[in-house]
Amino acid sequence: MSAAPRRLALVTGASAGLGVDFARACAARGHDLVLTARRRERLTALAAELASPEITVQVLPADLSAPEGVATLLHGLEAHGLSPDLLINNAGYSRTDAFLVSPWAELAGELEVLVHAPLRLAHALAPAMVRRGHGRILNVASLAGLLPATAGDTLYGPAKGFLIQQSRGLHLELRGTGVHVSALCPGYTLTEFHDANGTRAAVSTAYPRAMWMSAETVVAAGLAGVEANRPVVIPGRLNRLMALVARLTPSRLALRMVAGHARRLET
Numbered sequence: 001m002s003a004a005p006r007r008l009a010l011v012t013g014a015s016a017g018l019g020v021d022f023a024r025a026c027a028a029r030g031h032d033l034v035l036t037a038r039r040r041e042r043l044t045a046l047a048a049e050l051a052s053p054e055i056t057v058q059v060l061p062a063d064l065s066a067p068e069g070v071a072t073l074l075h076g077l078e079a080h081g082l083s084p085d086l087l088i089n090n091a092g093y094s095r096t097d098a099f100l101v102s103p104w105a106e107l108a109g110e111l112e113v114l115v116h117a118p119l120r121l122a123h124a125l126a127p128a129m130v131r132r133g134h135g136r137i138l139n140v141a142s143l144a145g146l147l148p149a150t151a152g153d154t155l156y157g158p159a160k161g162f163l164i165q166q167s168r169g170l171h172l173e174l175r176g177t178g179v180h181v182s183a184l185c186p187g188y189t190l191t192e193f194h195d196a197n198g199t200r201a202a203v204s205t206a207y208p209r210a211m212w213m214s215a216e217t218v219v220a221a222g223l224a225g226v227e228a229n230r231p232v233v234i235p236g237r238l239n240r241l242m243a244l245v246a247r248l249t250p251s252r253l254a255l256r257m258v259a260g261h262a263r264r265l266e267t
Helices: 017-028 040-050 069-079 104-132 156-173 200-206 215-227 237-248 251-266
Strands: 008-012 032-036 057-059 086-089 135-140 179-184
Touching: 008 017, 008 104, 017 032, 017 040, 017 086, 017 215, 032 040, 040 057, 069 104, 086 104, 104 135, 104 156, 104 179, 135 156, 135 215, 156 179, 179 215
Parallel strands: 008 032, 008 086, 032 057, 086 135, 135 179
Antiparallel strands: none
């Protein structure tokens, strides 16, 4: 009797935040790993933590905010003969500067990470998954993608909304192939995300502890959701309630509500 095939997971944005927890969870499930992000030293440290006689870990640094970033990553995969069975499009960040005062190069870099990279990686890697009759694509979106955008959030939320809708479409397109596609939409999560964009103090004081989820819980929900082939995964009852309210509330009123949310963060 032949052994079960070894599965290979590619985690983008694996140097911090949810990416680290996704990598740890995949290793715990017996997946070999490819880790990518900009910071080689962090990837190398995580690889040393996770590698074992049973788990191989390959580090392929790439800056996905650069136009050539995805091509660099795909070239590295090809050069090492690696074809992932699980693609976790986790890389992402948000900016808090107003749209009109932000240099276009910085906005373009954010779009490269949030939109271009996950789509191009899925486009490049899904065909081999289809041929094998097995694959998983988990796009880490956000609850923000299901809510109206506000001042100061003119790019991140809308980009995540696009990713959610594209994930839904690809989910339907690959139905029956053995390849699952899900968009993970977490709300406030205890990671480095808000440290990176400088909003940690504001969000920590504006919202109670009950609104926050652990990274481990969010990761477990995402992996379970894509395994079950759920097109959209919203971890946490409160987050699901917020998404439902946003969907049922008239758009003008919903916009007014999230505008109040934005003002709360400014105080």
